[in-house]
Amino acid sequence: MKDLNAMILEYPLLEGAIKSGVATVETLAGGPPSVDLSYVLPGAKSAVVFSVAMDQDSIPDYLGKKDRLSYEREYNMVNSISSGIAVKLAGTLFQRGFPAVPLAANDVYRDDTPRGRFDMAPPVSLRYLALASGVASFGWSGNVIGEKHGACIILGAVVTSAELTPTAPQNQEDNYCDGCRLCAAACASGLMDKKIMTEIHLGGNTFSYAARRDYTRCQYVCGGYTGLHRSGKWSTWSPGRFPVPEEDAPYLNLLIASSVSYGQRPEGPGGRYHSMMNFKLYTTCGNCQIVCVPDKEERKRRYKLLAKGGVVVQNEDGTLEAVSPEEAEKRLAAMEPERRALYAGDLKTSD
């Protein structure tokens, strides 16, 4: 078993991951339902967890709204690499006699939660596996962060019946997060509660992060349906201008109603197919994640690029362009009502 442990930890690193670890049923004990390994594999004992770093070269121009496609490609590719490592490692474990199930890095959700897949609850939470195994620790945002690449990492994991030796969690107090809140400042949806913290308990350890308001906020903004920051001075890469209200209640209806307009917008370059959407999903946000790096000056620089990068509008050929907030208003006002309704105005919700 010692050899299997060593091999299992090295395997993801040789395939492109930067860090690996093991969480077990014991080190996950006391956690929320999303750490139940038996959900994907009855009799599971352990999970091998790893992180893959994104190449950050494309991030400044993405945040500054100069080049969306290069970061989108990197993000999609690293998610595929992470899922691919999980598939290969699960195959190796299986052929050594240990049933194993790879977890997708993204885009797979439970059906049996109160709102079904709208809750976007993964079969097993990769974030919690990463915490319990010491692969990463929590930033204030609730994104997991690593020592070198910050939050610019993508997690992957394999759940297995093999009884592996757990690796120790990191001490959250030791990570670089200084509570700068630039992640919250970079979020047009207001997902993170600035006053309330959430705690989770895994294997006798306590981890905390900013409480999240209705998750649908993030789906609505990160999904690209809308994206203007409440200041009106900058946006995500979304050309949508639908409201982002202060209260949580209307978000699910807003999401559903705005998806109709979203589906009628002209297709642009790039995008990908997402399990919950009938139209292509374009990477338009992720700002809370990619603004967060260990170097505080770089964090501030990234936030400034975002906040000074203007407001995105969509041209008739589907291409996106960042312009000043005033110019964006003018362009929207000049559109025929039918075209303007794809981006702004009252949404017909059932509320």
Ligand code: SF4
């Ligand atoms: S942006 Fe700042 S507050 Fe947010 S997680 Fe990163 S270091 Fe922590």
Ligand code: SF4
């Ligand atoms: S991905 Fe975008 S909308 Fe979602 S929480 Fe992060 S910054 Fe906010």
